[in-house]
Amino acid sequence: MALCVMMFLLVIPASLAQEDMDDKVFLFPKDKHTDHVSLTPNITKPLEKFSVCLYFFRDFLRNLNLFSLASPGTGNTFYFADSSSTNTVHMNQDSALFRTNMEPYEWKHACVTWNSDTGVVKLWVNGKLYPRRVCMKGSSIPAETSMVLGQKQDSFEKKSTTYPFVGEISDVHMWDYVLTPEEMLQALNKNAHGNIINWNSLLYEIKGDILVLPKSRCPYQITSKSYVDNGEDVDNGEDVDNGEDVDNGEDVDNGEDVDNGEDVDNGEDVDNGEDVDNGEDVDNGEDVDNGQGCL
Incomplete structure (x- = not known):
């Protein structure tokens, strides 16, 4: 038994951490191109559908990269970015712009879904659905992926040097299917847990000066x-x-x-x-x- 436990521990590098992140945030305090969080997903087959949801809090008005996914041979297979007036969903060579005009200094809940059958991309912000776009119809995403918070990936496991995220990110979840409106509401209320990325059982690695902190609790402001x-x-x-x-x-x-x-x-x-x-x-x-x- 002791030998089995030791072998299991050797599988996970010492720099990785796995924990229940409930009531916690990643704080990205500096505008540094090297800062990011690598996530280890639970993917066993190519993705033809997915949903990604997260909460974020920012004050920079420029474009900021929130979440990215890369696969071997391609860079930025999927990434999601936010600015003061638009949200960008990029998939391979396709990009979809959503005019959201999201105010800074406020926590926002954003979800992106994609269905390969139709190519339809949906963006939900704070439970509101924006007009749909189409990207990568009939395509799939390989099971071998590199997932990152706070940065784009110009190639597989190579991080971008532009528009790093500055602020706080929390409650990141990802599914291998498209959430229904009812499930989207559950995600907004933090009652849904992803089967690819689960914030309540998150395997991650921090690169740079990012901190894990308790969520801010304010009885009033x-x-x-x-x-x-x-x-x-x-x-x-x-x-x-x-x-x-x-x-x-x-x-x-x-x-x-x-x-x-x-x-x-x-x-x-x-x-x-x-x-x-x-x-x-x-x-x-x-x-x-x-x-x-x-x-």
């Missing part, structure tokens, strides 16, 4: 656009008056009681007849920032 789910503004320490003055410690009536007949204890919600959060926590168990900086 003070911004110029923080809203409660009922559509009313939350001033985060400023006056909340809905048209009436609230002095927080001084008499405030202007001829009327602030609470329309109810006690105002200057320590509880002042809602002018309604609770600001409708009786629930502001974030309802989710992040108030709607994807801005927190997962």
